[in-house]
Amino acid sequence: MTRSESVSRREYFKWLVSVGGTAALAACLDAQNEAPGEESVPIPKGDPSERPDRQHAWNDALETDDAGNYRLPTHHVLVAFNLLDDPTADDADTVESALRSIESAYGYDSDGLLFTVGYGPSYFERLSADSPIPEPRALTSIEDPVFDEFDGLIHLASDKPDVVLEAESALFGELSKPNGVEMDATLNGIVERADPRRTGFLGTGQPAAHADEIGGLPDGISEETPAFMGFKSGFQSSQAPEDRVTLQSGPYAGGTTTHLETLDIQLRAWFTQEDHWLRVAKTFSPEHAAEGTVGETGEKLDTATGAAEAAEQTASDARTEGVVGHAQKTARARDEDGTAPLLRRDFNTTDRDVPGLHFLAHQRTIDDYVRVRQAMAGEDIDGVGQRVNNGLLQYIFVVRRGNFLVPPRSKRSLPGIGEA
Template sequence: MSFDGDRSRRDVLKAAVALGGASALTACLDRTADEPVPTGDPAAKPARQHAWREYVRHDEHGNSQLPAHQILLYVDFAGDGPPADDDRAALAATLDALDRAYAWRHEGLLHSVAYSPAYFGRFDESLPDGIDLPEPRALSPFESPAFDRQDAVLHLASDRADVVLEADRALRGERDAANGVSVPPLTDVATVDSRRTGFVGAGLPADHQDAAGIPASKPVPEASPLFMGFKAGFRGNQATESYVTIESGPFAGGTTKVIANLRQRLADWYEEQSHEERVMEMFSPGHAAEDLVEGVGSNLGSDSGIDRFVDDVAADARESGRVGHAQKAARANRDAEGNVRLLRRHFESTDDIGSEQPVASLHFPSLQRNVSEFEAVRRAMNGTDVTELTPAVRQRVNNGILEYIFVRRRGNFLVPPRRHRALPTPQPA
């Protein structure tokens, strides 16, 4: 297989992650065989599974650049009671092998395993007081997602497609070793119910816009890390990893993770709206009036500047007939001291779960100390209150980006600290 340049290389690597096929893996390995992947030292791994910030790339403003290639493996363990000690030891050995195979870095592998309320329901004892992990539920009057109630989700992330793919195949028992390290397969103790793949970062969405939900005019800018044409995840609008970390009890050092999957339908977003209108709906009408967002918004630096416009929601609805997505969400995304509550780590996908057709979608993992914090922010983003102020803003019209995104699935999970990552009981010692 030959590579004509960055663009075709990206195409092949991303297609390979989605396919997971042996020939695709070979293509990846051929391409990068001359660039060794750093191996890992299990003793050097951070105590928090969600510790990514220090280990990923940053842009010139200090914003995190998430690993370009990611895979989510939703798995179920055998039976429906507490897992066996042998299975716990086997899963621990599998995760330890991954730790030896790859450095905990963006050019190695970041990985984590998180457990659902259904998993903890296998035990007689309950989670400690203070762990806020409800079953997933619909969070708006206009969505009816399928709920991901599998036992656990494994998240793999790397800037190298060949790395996530090789780790994924070793976990699924399709190869014996990863980066030269023998890996006992995850599939010895679990069944993979759903495998979801994605990508994020400038260039990748533009390269993969040939997907249902994106108009044929190929509107996604090359500079955009996301299909919707803007950058997200400014440092000032994200919770820190410490903030989202559970502070006390057996799960101290852990966090909660809500993962939604949203379908995107961007024809009207791109074809019926100007850049100015998109800025109004994504950020706020004030951002458009003051011309604050150039192109994909890199000029915003390390903060979207949304705090200045949060109190304008009602006035903007009446005067501009539109309100912004970030503006609405931010209303519930600060604590009493002004700290940001959620750490969003979303990435794009063209998976159509259960079919072969590429469909523009978004995998939306969000980390927070309590799942209720996510739920409050999501309700603020619904903007149902705003629809009562003016007929111009309806539940899904002129109401941020709700006209273009459709929640298909949602699951809630607990990410234990590394020391309890293998099949934890609800009250680990």
């Protein structure tokens, strides 16, 4: 019996995405062709001129759930890369040709491909230029992360597992015609992949689909849960508008910044040590738990979590309830008008053979991220422990951090060297 026969198709596709490479792509295509009773749906081709100049402007291309919250694609790959040599203007032209070939191969939507290309501080050091973003650092007193020090990061996302695999392989010269479209150029000879390659997934039932990879699904977690910790995320009220995270001035106006934080999750402890009431209280707030406003997986919340209102009670909840929620702590860092400063594009992962989260956020400045992350840490709150009863901190642990600039599309190909 093959692996594709012994596990669910959904789990098999996620496993192939995590493995990567042309062999995984071939296996993915074979499994799709062998699907009984399923009609093959063509992957839409694209037109680079139809994509906006803001790389991070995905919302117009995303589907929404029944409540109107944007739904991110199911499959995600984060490909780190380093420059092979000092880049030239010709290299920049070649990179742009490769990226435009990918845009021609796939439509600008979740059935096609959404992607961003970002650059770390080391890239700008390579150019002997001042970096527009800071080096990553530890943001709380309870973490000791590894820092991403490679030159760049490509984020690929699609509802189709073969699309992210094929696009990655095509960019690095391992196949010549993604979705039947000839590549005009590749990244080969200019950059090389760096470790770690990171992958992940989103969607209802995804944690259950990955149960075998994490030693089984803990008792108490629904087969239909959309995320490892049991609750939906990405509510409109908790997400920054794309304009809020867009750089307004300077050489990279129209771009954004990315912070990438990789977390390990102690999932079994979360579901065995806490009942549903406490899971709601620690995720949202004690008031959410007391009033039953969340539901089993967050289905009662529509597009608004109520975190902004709960934020005002954070200190009093710590004193009177002995517990504070992740959402209410984080909402303390919102703008004065109540707007969230971060646009989350995060997703679940089992890359490290444990439940995890690649927390990818766009924001106008890395300082915005630092402000939110330190509010989430709650080190200023009296009445709760540094981790215990302090939101989710008892169960999530920072593994890596990295900062990146995501330029506008017009400057995305080796910025500072040449423009396509």
